[in-house]
Amino acid sequence: MPALRVFVTGASGHIGSALIPELLAAGHQVVGLARSDAAAAAIAGRGAEVHRGDTTDPDTFLDTVEAADGVIHLAYDHSFTDMAGAATADLRAVEAIGDRLAGTGKPLVTTSGTLMLARRANGVLGVETDTLDQGPRVDTENATVALADRGVRSSVMRLAPLVHSDLDHHGFGPLLINIARQKGVAAYIGDGANRWPGVHTRDAARLYRLALESAPKGTRLHAVEDEGTPFRTIAETIGRRLGVPTASISADEALEHFGFLGVMAGADNPTSSEATRKLLGWEPEHVGLIADLEQEHYFASAEA
Secondary structure: OOOOEEEEEOOOOOOHHHHHHHHHHOOOEEEEEEOOHHHHHHHHHOOOEEEEOEOOEHHHOHHHHHHOOEEEEOOOOOOOOOHHHHHHHHHHHHHHHHHHHOOOOOEEEEEEEOHHHHHHOOOOOEOOOOOOOOOOOHHHHHHHHHHHHHOOEEEEEEEOOEEEOOOOOOOHHHHHHHHHHHHOOEEEEOOOOOEEOEEEHHHHHHHHHHHHHHOOOOEEEEEOOOOOEEHHHHHHHHHHHHOOOEEEEOHHHHHHHHHHHHHOOOOOOOEOOHHHHHHHOOOOOOOOHHHHHOOHHHHHHOOO
16 A cells, blocks of 8 residues: 555544554554644644644635645544534535545545434434435535545544543543532443444544545444443443442433433444445454443543
């Protein structure tokens, strides 16, 4: 594989912290988008070039997109204060990147999530060929795949809801730990049999690299280490590590207990990555979800 000059949005974030060294180790050059001094310092500290800009204003980075050999789009507003607005901004950024890459044959890898498949068919094993017509993040996913017809080698990475590792400081794992600590109970909804898949951050980063290098145009990929872990098992692990009880709550109590996460905590999201593994020769190599949740790094970094 020849060395590529890769433009990465979200380069200073959770997955970006693993993706930059993954790309550099494979011989690629990396230019990371930074909208703050802190982000710029983090990107430079990992050995990448820095481009100052903001995904909410594509004009600040489209020249860098054009100069790159490929793009990996990780950035997303995860504040959850304006979910509709975040999804709209993400779609606008991907459309702008796609317009600039049209006709070049260059790779573009964007980001989605497997939880959207539970909206399609809760409890049914999700596969890479499953699609939805419209919705938050779904519109961006579909727009990415459509770029295949415009001369872009586009692919979408559907991430498991629990992307875990010592690099995970603000994802759903730390959030669930902080909620359990604050509430004094690690909760699950109903019998807690609903499943959430996971993937180690570094395994996900490797899959992004493989997608950049060789994913066929218009493909959907699943960054999932197994089909899913019962939410009750996740809660029991957190409760045991915190020394707090584990308890069932009703669906009506979920929003009060989990906050915005209450709309997702009951989702049954079993997901397959069989097709992704066969297509790109990817196999997870790092510790699995429950073994990782047993580690001290999650409980030393989670804040009350």
